[in-house]
Amino acid sequence: MLNDKYDFKKVEEGKYDFWLSKNYFECGDKRKEPFSIVIPPPNVTGNLHLGHALDTSLQDVIIRYKKLCGYDTLWLPGMDHAAIATESKVVNKLKSEGIDKYELGREKFLEECWKWKEEHSNNIKNQWKKLGLSLDYRKERFTLDEGLNKAVNTVFIKLYEKGWIYRGKKIINWDPIAMTALSNEEVIYKEEKSKLYYLKYKFENSEDYITVATTRPETIFGDVAVAVNDEDEKYKDVIGNNVIVPLVNRVVPIIADSRVLKDFGTGALKITPAHAIDDYEIGITHNLEIINTITPDGHLNEYAKPYEGLSLDEARKKIVEDLTKQNLIVKEEEYTHSVGHSERTGATVEPYLSEQWFVKMDELSKNLLENQKTKDKINFIPPRFEKILKHWMEDCHDWCISRQLWWGHRIPVWYKNDEIYVGLEAPKEPGWVQDNDVLDTWFSSALWPFSTLGWPSETEDIKRYFPTNVLVTGYDIIFFWVARMAFTSLEFMGKSPFKYCLIHGLIRDKQGRKMSKSLGNGVDPMEMIDKYGADALRFYLTTTGSIGMDLRFDEEKLLSITKFINKLWNASKFVLMNITDIKDTNIDLENLKIEDKWILAELNNTIKEIRKSMDKYRFNDAGNKLYEFIWNKFCDWYIELTKGRNDLNCQKILLKILTNILQMLHPFMPFVTEEIYKSLPISEESIMITEYPKYNKKEVFLEEFKLTEETIENITNIRNYKVENNISKETACKLTTKEEIKEILIKMLKLNIDESSTGSAIIYSSSLVKIEFYISDSNKEEQTLKIKDEIEKLKQSIEKREKLLQNENYINKAPKNIVDLDREKLKKEKEELAILLDKISK
RNA sequence: GGGCGAUUAGCUCAGUUGGUUAGAGCAUCUGCCUUACAAGCAGAGGGUCGGGAGUUCGAGUCUCUCAUCGCCCACCA
Numbered sequence: 001m002l003n004d005k006y007d008f009k010k011v012e013e014g015k016y017d018f019w020l021s022k023n024y025f026e027c028g029d030k031r032k033e034p035f036s037i038v039i040p041p042p043n044v045t046g047n048l049h050l051g052h053a054l055d056t057s058l059q060d061v062i063i064r065y066k067k068l069c070g071y072d073t074l075w076l077p078g079m080d081h082a083a084i085a086t087e088s089k090v091v092n093k094l095k096s097e098g099i100d101k102y103e104l105g106r107e108k109f110l111e112e113c114w115k116w117k118e119e120h121s122n123n124i125k126n127q128w129k130k131l132g133l134s135l136d137y138r139k140e141r142f143t144l145d146e147g148l149n150k151a152v153n154t155v156f157i158k159l160y161e162k163g164w165i166y167r168g169k170k171i172i173n174w175d176p177i178a179m180t181a182l183s184n185e186e187v188i189y190k191e192e193k194s195k196l197y198y199l200k201y202k203f204e205n206s207e208d209y210i211t212v213a214t215t216r217p218e219t220i221f222g223d224v225a226v227a228v229n230d231e232d233e234k235y236k237d238v239i240g241n242n243v244i245v246p247l248v249n250r251v252v253p254i255i256a257d258s259r260v261l262k263d264f265g266t267g268a269l270k271i272t273p274a275h276a277i278d279d280y281e282i283g284i285t286h287n288l289e290i291i292n293t294i295t296p297d298g299h300l301n302e303y304a305k306p307y308e309g310l311s312l313d314e315a316r317k318k319i320v321e322d323l324t325k326q327n328l329i330v331k332e333e334e335y336t337h338s339v340g341h342s343e344r345t346g347a348t349v350e351p352y353l354s355e356q357w358f359v360k361m362d363e364l365s366k367n368l369l370e371n372q373k374t375k376d377k378i379n380f381i382p383p384r385f386e387k388i389l390k391h392w393m394e395d396c397h398d399w400c401i402s403r404q405l406w407w408g409h410r411i412p413v414w415y416k417n418d419e420i421y422v423g424l425e426a427p428k429e430p431g432w433v434q435d436n437d438v439l440d441t442w443f444s445s446a447l448w449p450f451s452t453l454g455w456p457s458e459t460e461d462i463k464r465y466f467p468t469n470v471l472v473t474g475y476d477i478i479f480f481w482v483a484r485m486a487f488t489s490l491e492f493m494g495k496s497p498f499k500y501c502l503i504h505g506l507i508r509d510k511q512g513r514k515m516s517k518s519l520g521n522g523v524d525p526m527e528m529i530d531k532y533g534a535d536a537l538r539f540y541l542t543t544t545g546s547i548g549m550d551l552r553f554d555e556e557k558l559l560s561i562t563k564f565i566n567k568l569w570n571a572s573k574f575v576l577m578n579i580t581d582i583k584d585t586n587i588d589l590e591n592l593k594i595e596d597k598w599i600l601a602e603l604n605n606t607i608k609e610i611r612k613s614m615d616k617y618r619f620n621d622a623g624n625k626l627y628e629f630i631w632n633k634f635c636d637w638y639i640e641l642t643k644g645r646n647d648l649n650c651q652k653i654l655l656k657i658l659t660n661i662l663q664m665l666h667p668f669m670p671f672v673t674e675e676i677y678k679s680l681p682i683s684e685e686s687i688m689i690t691e692y693p694k695y696n697k698k699e700v701f702l703e704e705f706k707l708t709e710e711t712i713e714n715i716t717n718i719r720n721y722k723v724e725n726n727i728s729k730e731t732a733c734k735l736t737t738k739e740e741i742k743e744i745l746i747k748m749l750k751l752n753i754d755e756s757s758t759g760s761a762i763i764y765s766s767s768l769v770k771i772e773f774y775i776s777d778s779n780k781e782e783q784t785l786k787i788k789d790e791i792e793k794l795k796q797s798i799e800k801r802e803k804l805l806q807n808e809n810y811i812n813k814a815p816k817n818i819v820d821l822d823r824e825k826l827k828k829e830k831e832e833l834a835i836l837l838d839k840i841s842k
Numbered sequence: 843g844g845g846c847g848a849u850u851a852g853c854u855c856a857g858u859u860g861g862u863u864a865g866a867g868c869a870u871c872u873g874c875c876u877u878a879c880a881a882g883c884a885g886a887g888g889g890u891c892g893g894g895a896g897u898u899c900g901a902g903u904c905u906c907u908c909a910u911c912g913c914c915c916a917c918c919a
Contacts, residue, residue: 006881196919214919261919269919276919337918384846391845391915475914510854512912544867545855549847550912554854560867563881574878613858620856624866639878716885723873723885750876797863809899818861818900825862 002576002679006569008533008562012671016129024688025134027074027465035071036465037063038449039135040473040481041143043082044120045089048127050507050515050541050553051474053525057538058504058619059472060133064667065614067134068692074465076452077128077135079121081144083408083441084186084344088178090116090407106406113407117142127526132534132670134688139461141452143444144409151451152444153412153424155492160422164360165401167420171280172400174352175342176298180404181356182342183440184397185480187349189338196265196335197320200328201226201243204251210235210243211330213265215337216275217323218315221248221293221304225271227282230256232267245270246328247319248303257282274353292353296404312348357402357411357437364487365393371490378486378496381617382548385475385503389486392479401440408438446484449497466493470500470617475548478503502617505550507541512552523553535669536561542668543623564627565672568665571635572676575658578642579651582681587652589698594740596653597701598708599638602629603657608695610664623668630661637712641744655680660693711741714769715748721764722749727773732757736770745769763839767831787836794833801826 003010019025027034037059042052059075067073090113091101101109121142128135141148159165173182197217200209212226223245228235239256252271259282260269273283274292283290293303300307300315307315323329340349369390371377380386402411414421414432426432444451449468453461467489473482482501489497508514509521516522528537540558545551592600606629613621634657642650659680666673666687677687684690721727732754737745746753751771761772801822804810811819 006879212919216919265919272919278919335918387846388914395916479915506913546857549855552854554868556868557854559881564867566881567879570879570882572878577878616858618858621858624856627866635878636883643877720885729876801862804899807899811899813899814861821862 002569002573002676004573006562006566006672008535008565008672011675012132012534015671015674016132019134019686019688020137022686022688024686025075025136026138027072027136029072032070032072034074034464035063035066036074036076036468037470037472038076038452038468039078040471040477041078041080041141041445041448042124043085044079044117044124045082045085046120048124048525050523050525050528052127053131053537054504054507054541054551055472055474056128056131056133057541058502060131060538060670061542061619061667062470062472062617063134064670064688065692067688068663068666068690070691073134074139074461075133075135076139076141076465077133077137078141078448078452079117079124079143080445081117081142081407081441083403083405083438084175084178084180084182084342085441086113086116087405087407088345091178101406109406117144130526130529130534131538134670139452143441143448144407147454148444148447148451149409150424151447151455152409152439154456155443155447155488156412156439157422157424158492159359164363165357166360167355167357169353169355170358170400171274171277171351171353172356173340173342174296174350174354175345175347176296176350177342177345177347178405179296181352181354181400181402182349183400183442185442186343187340188343189340191336192339193334193336194339196333197323198266198330198332199246199270199323200330201245201268201270203238204242204244210238210254210268211266212268212270214270215335216272216316217319218300218304218307218312219272219275219293220245220270220319221300221307222272222274222291223248223250223252223270224273224283224288224291225252225286226254227257227260227269227271228254228267229260229262230258232260232262235268246323246326255282255286257285276351280351280353290353294350294352298347298350312350356400357413359399359401361396361398364491365396367490368483368487369393371486371496376495378482378498379500381500381502385478385501385548388475388478389483392483393487396479399440401443402435402437403440404436405438408441409444411435411437411439442480442484445481446488447492449485449489450493455492466497467495468498470502471498472502472504474506475503476506500617503548505545505548507551507553510552510554512550515553528555528558532558532562533565533671535565535672538670539564539623539668542619544620546620547617564631565669567631567635568661568672569676571630571639572658572679574639575654576679576681578646579655579681581646581648582651582655585652585656585682587656588649591649592701593650594704594708595638595641595744596650597704599633599657600653600699601701601705602633603660603693604696604699606633607660607664607693611692611695614667619668622664626661626664626668630665634661637748641747644747655682659683659690662687663690663693707738707741708744710768711744714766715745717766718745718749718764718769718771722773725762725773725775727762727775732774734761734772737768741768765835765839767828767835770835787839791833791836794829794836798826798829798833801829 039059040055042048063073063075094101094104094112156165173184173187175182194215196213196215198211198213199217201212202209210226226243228239238254241254242251243254244250245252259278260267271279271282271288273280273288273290275294291303293301294312295301298312300310302308304315307318310318341347342349372386372390412422412424413435414426415435416432421427421432426434450462450466453459453466455462471482485497489495506514513519513521525537536558539561544557606625609625610622613625642654662673662677674687677683729750730752732752734755734757735742735745735751735753745751757774759774761774764771805822805826
């Protein structure tokens with residue numbers, strides 16, 4: 001028996017361990033069709049946030065649904081080592097303990113990282129458990145485990161051999177805090193207010209000067225030229241002259257290049273090839289010297305002599321001061337431009353010339369774009385997100401994959417003097433030294449859907465579960481991750497890694513702002529589980545918005561879901577109280593009351609609709625339909641109608657409906673549905689091993705269904721009518737209607753039938769029901785006015801509909817069923833009107 | 843500069859290929875402790891679907907346009 005009150009803490013306690021002990025989350029039933037999902041591996045950097053809760057709840061809904069539908073489901077868990085994100089956290093942690101990463105050394109530092117990983121992965125697993133996720137832990141993987149390392153190295157080597165991975169000296173995004181290269185995707189641009197300085201570059205042996213505009217005076221130590229547009233009239237005569245770079249007094253030429261914009265600043269650009277991408281390219285064209293003036297940790301180096309050692313910010317201040325003293329600044333302008341920051345450390349990113357490893361993107365992206373035109377394409381839900389992928393693939397730059405970090409997959413390349421060897425292991429002879437760098441963390445996550453299943457070995461899991469069926473993730477990482485999985489899978493597996501890609505939105509706070517640490521508006525899912533239960537949180541997250549849209553987190557709504565669960569709980573209690581005689585589940589279909597037929601048909605429709613919604617991943621629809629069915633059909637009508645009945649058939653129907661409700665709710669609310677299910681008199685060991693309800697052609701009962709619907713509509717109208725006319729329970733009345741619904745009307749309206757009543761009556765009447773209520777005369781006048789009102793409304797509606805039905809265009813072009821519906825409606829309206837007119841004439 | 847999305851009741855959001863009188867939850871108002879449930883029951887009020895134009899028998903839904911907000915990408919001396 002169920003407790004008196006729904007107490008989610010009691011309900012949720014112990015369930016997960018029970019499921020684990022029964023191995024319900026494990027895949028492998030060969031008799032069934034496989035269905036697989038790999039979890040987007042969370043970073044081992046910290047706790048799960050609401051976004052994770054949304055992402056994983058959606059996947060659990062899918063997996064539990066598919067399992068009940070008879071699939072052999074695999075949901076593969078795992079986590080991401082998150083190279084730079086984790087490394088910077090561990091560095092900070094050590095720093096707070098007074099330990100420096102470099103003094104500690106590579107090996108010891110990595111030990112610290114593994115300790116960190118253990119601690120945080122356990123924490124994350126506990127959170128998964130609290131959420132109730134049906135993950136197959138036997139298959140758990142980590143992006144830095146041995147198997148994945150093998151996959152990573154294999155991919156690296158193959159791409160290298162193909163010429164699609166290369167080493168090169170280029171301007172890359174440099175994070176001076178982590179002291180590593182970054183990919184373009186790891187740079188976040190923010191608008192920042194700064195200044196545009198107009199500097200005098202004097203001509204050699206002259207006081208005349210050319211004015212150059214720059215936002216970064218601290219880079220002038222690397223200046224090797226001043227460039228102007230070759231078609232710029234105002235500078236035509238100075239091209240080829242030399243000017244002197246302030247402070248360093250270096251003599252540099254004025255060169256002409258079409259890439260310089262005539263109307264930006266003064267139209268003259270200082271060229272610093274080591275510290276700007278455009279400058280680098282112009283420098284290469286004109287064969288200019290490249291002078292790096294910045295240290296890896298963001299300070300000026302020996303080329304900036306008196307300023308050596310200053311941070312870039314400090315240096316700028318000092319340099320502007322000195323230039324002002326020397327009267328070399330023409331003017332300063334307020335200027336807003338976007339500045340790149342490192343996604344993980346927040347550092348201002350420096351364009352920095354260095355030697356790095358790159359993935360050549362042209363062929364890989366071309367192949368993916370081609371594949372998206374074939375049957376093997378990844379189907380995005382909603383489809384618009386495919387555009388984001390395509391757009392990114394259409395103009396993506398080569399991918400910088402080397403990172404000057406320690407926590408990650410070490411690059412499988414060895415050097416000996418000028419020789420390079422790329423392979424799984426170092427060559428046998430002595431003297432070979434492995435590359436110090438590791439790979440971008442996304443390089444290993446790009447392989448996730450197949451590396452986790454055992455690739456490059458040809459495992460049974462690969463054969464059975466690859467490609468996976470659906471990938472669920474947020475739109476913010478489509479090109480970080482989805483795109484990269486797509487092209488690596490295409491290259492190494494020959495097909496897309498998943499058939500569908502379900503994209504959800506981000507969770508925002510109630511004002512619509514992103515949740516972030518700096519705003520302090522983050523919501524901890526564990527706190528919400530503590531307050532409302534995992535079932536409520538899951539139902540809220542998965543059924544509130546439509547897929548792909550952002551969601552404003554609303555705690556009140558969460559509260560209203562606990563009310564819904566409470567309603568389910570109480571309804572279940574009622575059912576359990578009333579089905580004590582039940583021995584089997586066979587409903588006698590020949591011996592049903594009209595309301596039995598109605599609820600069975602209603603359930604049947606609901607099953608059909610919900611399956612449709614679930615199959616299309618429209619969980620909000622499914623959730624709403626369940627809510628509607630449970631509360632507004634089952635509880636409000638059927639349960640009320642069964643009160644006072646205790647025949648076996650009714651008991652069996654109650655059990656059937658409750659069981660099916662629980663099964664359909666189970667993917668969303670695994671805990672409470674299991675709890676209630678297990679208290680049913682006829683049940684399996686767990687709801688998890690039951691079969692999802694199926695549509696049953698035998699339980700349609702169209703005629704009775706329609707009649708009951710109409711009866712319900714009448715009851716609602718009559719209740720309203722009673723309130724408006726101050727008709728109390730005790731008021732005597734006469735009832736005229738179809739025999740089969742008489743009982744329902746009396747029960748639901750609590751009618752006091754008295755056939756001997758006489759005197760004046762006010763009358764409710766429709767085409768189905770007529771009730772005469774015997775009340776005092778004073779109310780009757782009021783009543784007459786109301787009827788007149790109603791007549792007016794009806795007349796208008798009839799007029800409108802008649803006009804519509806006289807419109808030949810409408811009759812000819814609209815589908816027949818729509819027109820018929822209007823005709824039927826018109827007929828009914830006319831009948832009602834006649835009744836009302838008759839009433840008023842009396 | 844290119845692209846995407848949003849704008850529907852006081853608030854948070856649904857509204858699937860155009861088709862009866864646009865829905866839900868919360869909030870508000872009225873009346874009820876009716877033995878599953880006051881975390882409840884029964885009722886009510888509240889929207890010219892951001893503005894404008896067009897296509898159509900018919901537009902919240904399709905097209906164009908304007909406005910506001912948000913996001914992504916590119917550029918930024």
